[in-house]
Amino acid sequence: MASSPRTYRTALVLGLGGSGEAAARLLRHEGTDVVVVDRGDTPALAARAAALRADGLAVALKVQTAPAGTFDIAIVSPGIARNSDWLRAVVPPAVPVISELELAATRCHCPLLAITGTNGKSTLTKLCTEALVLAGKRAVCGGNYGTPLAALAPQTRELDWVVVEVSSFQMEAVDSFHPRVAVLLNLQPNHLDRHGDLDTYAQLKWHVFRRQGRGDTAVVLDTLAPAGRAHIPAAVDTRTFGLTDAAGFRYIDRCVRAAAEPVINVPLRGTCFGNPILGQAAAAAVAALGACGVSAAVVAEALRRYQPLPHRMNELGVVRGVTYINDSKATTLAAMGAALGMTNGGVHLIAGGLLKEHDLGGVQEMLVKHVRAVYLIGKAATRMQAAWSDRVECRLCGDLEHAFAEARREARPGDTILLSPGCASFDQFKSFEERGERFADFVRRIREEAGHEDVMGS
Numbered sequence: 001m002a003s004s005p006r007t008y009r010t011a012l013v014l015g016l017g018g019s020g021e022a023a024a025r026l027l028r029h030e031g032t033d034v035v036v037v038d039r040g041d042t043p044a045l046a047a048r049a050a051a052l053r054a055d056g057l058a059v060a061l062k063v064q065t066a067p068a069g070t071f072d073i074a075i076v077s078p079g080i081a082r083n084s085d086w087l088r089a090v091v092p093p094a095v096p097v098i099s100e101l102e103l104a105a106t107r108c109h110c111p112l113l114a115i116t117g118t119n120g121k122s123t124l125t126k127l128c129t130e131a132l133v134l135a136g137k138r139a140v141c142g143g144n145y146g147t148p149l150a151a152l153a154p155q156t157r158e159l160d161w162v163v164v165e166v167s168s169f170q171m172e173a174v175d176s177f178h179p180r181v182a183v184l185l186n187l188q189p190n191h192l193d194r195h196g197d198l199d200t201y202a203q204l205k206w207h208v209f210r211r212q213g214r215g216d217t218a219v220v221l222d223t224l225a226p227a228g229r230a231h232i233p234a235a236v237d238t239r240t241f242g243l244t245d246a247a248g249f250r251y252i253d254r255c256v257r258a259a260a261e262p263v264i265n266v267p268l269r270g271t272c273f274g275n276p277i278l279g280q281a282a283a284a285a286v287a288a289l290g291a292c293g294v295s296a297a298v299v300a301e302a303l304r305r306y307q308p309l310p311h312r313m314n315e316l317g318v319v320r321g322v323t324y325i326n327d328s329k330a331t332t333l334a335a336m337g338a339a340l341g342m343t344n345g346g347v348h349l350i351a352g353g354l355l356k357e358h359d360l361g362g363v364q365e366m367l368v369k370h371v372r373a374v375y376l377i378g379k380a381a382t383r384m385q386a387a388w389s390d391r392v393e394c395r396l397c398g399d400l401e402h403a404f405a406e407a408r409r410e411a412r413p414g415d416t417i418l419l420s421p422g423c424a425s426f427d428q429f430k431s432f433e434e435r436g437e438r439f440a441d442f443v444r445r446i447r448e449e450a451g452h453e454d455v456m457g458s
């Protein structure tokens with residue numbers, strides 16, 4: 001929560017995406033002279049630049065060297081690595097660099113519930129926001145999920161909570177970021193192409209707790225709790241969740257149970273959280289929301305009402321006995337493994353794209369347990385085939401359309417065709433959303449061909 005945030009006479013904003021634009025407008029509103037630079041020059045960037053110029057901000061595209069002038073601060077967007085050659089070329093050496101998240105958090109006037117981890121952040125962010133609202137709190141969500149925090153900061157005087165999804169990219173340039181409640185959902189290899197190794201990536205995730213103190217709450221996966229002792233200040237109220245007896249908030253038998261006083265028992269049957277993967281997220285929600293003053297009964301109602309995010313384990317229907325699930329948001333192998341753990345029936349898995357990780361062996365057991373065949377697309381297809389073909393049937397399909405057609409030919413009633421790529425989408429699509437919509441279009445087409453009498457579960 002901000003008290004008297006530092007103001008700046010001049011600022012350099014790097015990156016003209018949503019975060020960069022929000023940071024620039026926030027600073028401009030404070031009277032700062034702002035220069036925004038981007039190394040790209042696309043029609044979308046040009047349109048955004050024109051809108052900012054119309055509001056009195058200086059914007060330059062296709063920038064490769066430091067702009068003229070002196071700057072008190074540089075704000076870096078999450079898409080730009082803190083150690084990138086471009087950043088070093090554009091930012092004068094003496095100018096401090098902070099992230100848009102850091103800037104915005106210092107200007108928030110209500111407490112923050114921060115959620116980080118490798119998988120499931122957006123699901124938990126959405127759930128916690130909905131539960132807070134259901135409890136009568138004035139709450140919104142943003143950060144890495146939805147609206148940039150810098151765009152939300154001006155309205156936080158009227159809010160009780162902001163639920164902010166935090167990525168490792170955003171944590172590269174933070175120092176004072178201080179959430180009242182912070183959650184670390186899980187920790188698996190991800191973004192190693194940017195961070196270099198798992199230890200660096202993990203340190204960035206643990207940083208979410210660094211500025212917490214007495215009166216704050218840390219919520220951590222039970223298996224990570226021993227490591228957390230080196231990262232979470234001793235004065236912080238630490239709560240654990242997970243599947244083991246050691247978890248303070250445990251998922252077991254399709255319930256979340258806690259032995260605290262009073263005893264908590266939140267049923268998950270009939271919700272999408274009634275499985276070990278999402279059940280742990282529900283346990284984290286009960287722990288975190290309790291620290292925000294939300295009762296277990298309200299959390300239970302929010303869980304009952306919850307609708308999954310677009311492109312995250314969305315069941316699109318059952319056509320001639322085959323279930324179709326869109327999990328295009330699964331851009332890591334760990335997310336793919338989680339999706340397999342939540343899927344019933346023999347799975348025909350469509351996977352591939354741009355890999356973020358080096359080790360493909362971690363999901364092999366899940367493939368063997370759940371998958372009838374893998375239909376591989378995109379740049380990583382041959383590498384995935386080489387890693388998995390001795391354990392599971394792998395087909396090189398090239399693109400999504402051919403993978404869908406082949407999976408459809410081979411699937412039988414009771415089977416599931418699952419798009420859960422385990423990879424980023426940018427080799428063949430603009431985004432994971434476009435990839436998921438393409439898959440959904442294929443499903444709509446076959447539903448129309450089958451006719452309503454053959455379609456169930458829509």
